[in-house]
Amino acid sequence: MSSPQGPHKGAGKWWSGLDPESLLVMILVGVIGVYSISISGILPILMTSWATSPGMNVRLAGYVATLNSVGAGLGQFAAVFLLTRFAVSRLVGFGIAVSVLCDVGCIFVHGAEWLALLRLFSGFGHGFILVAVTNWLARLERADRGFGAFMLLQVVFISPMIMAVPYVQSLIGPPAPYVLLLVLAAISAAFTPLLNLNGGDVPVKRVAPATVPARRALPRTVIVYWFLAVSAPTLFAIAVMGPWIYLQLFGMSLGHPEALLSQVLAAVTLAGIPASLFLMWLGNRIGRVIPTLVSLIGIIMSIVVFLFGPPSIASYAFGTTVFTVAWCFITPYLQAIQSDLDRSGRLAAAANLPVTIGSALGPAVFAFMLGNGGYRAAFFVSIAFFVASLVAALIPAFAADRVNGTASLALPHAAV
16 A cells, blocks of 8 residues: 555655565564564463462462553553554654663562553553564555464564574573563664655545445444454454463473473464465455454363363473464454554554453463362463354454455444
């Protein structure tokens, strides 16, 4: 999509002649957003580190993780409103500055209270970054390709981080995860000017629904589609984040050593790379319904493996691989459905808030069930949320297929 809001500023800069629809630019913009979601990727290792620190336990570590997600939700809530007032590059700059200060602070603090406070504000900054990058990607003509590249980058960056944390910890100790996060922050800052492309150098304009063309508009039911398009990934976030952050601790409960589980997690995370590459090739070739259905059934089957499979490391690795592949595949499609229903990108950006709230609730729900029935009860509750997500996702997926990914249904003025 060529700059829909006028020619961008910055002619003569290194980025000014680049095509925002090119795969290279999509990848580099995705790199900017990796810093905002990297904390979620290494949470299983951080959870173990926090839970075994002096004065901490599994319950307190879960609360710290929850507050990190709450902070991200607050940041996203603020950023969605500010999209119409500030350029996305400025929102990212602010988010990076806040998060870097808090990540540096985490290196020097001790105790659950200070750690929780800093993770809360770090998440706030990450929320700004994620909303800005999501909005930029959602305005592309090939949004599914952009979101697929974003998911691929998460795997490409986070898997090496998981492998690097133990080694860096052997050199510098507990600050290792935060040092790696700061490296990602520097990379994000370097590519932030690219957000000035594709109309990102000016605030997002409010577009009245009547002025936006649609090949097959859905005027009477569009609010229902929007609601379900946001509800599906929110329910998915509740379902997926609990098992994810407790995945290493679950493996330890099966009797496997922590060092081996870290290696397994790093290795199976790489399975997301071919999944994301296949998604980028597949795009909208077979629509949104079939990939959504297959992915969510796949991730449910992975939980079934955890529930009923043998306690061997092979079974654990298999279940984790299916879990990772399905997660990498479904997330870009849920975001692409939102983009299909709103070409301004504001629905996809606004959806980050409830999804982050879901990400915050997921570990809390899982921890509650863990204390009232063990891993078996917690996994069954996760399955229930996955099924609810599947039901909610299918209706907007059918709607997105019906408009062939070309409908442009703008958010009403009061929506955000």
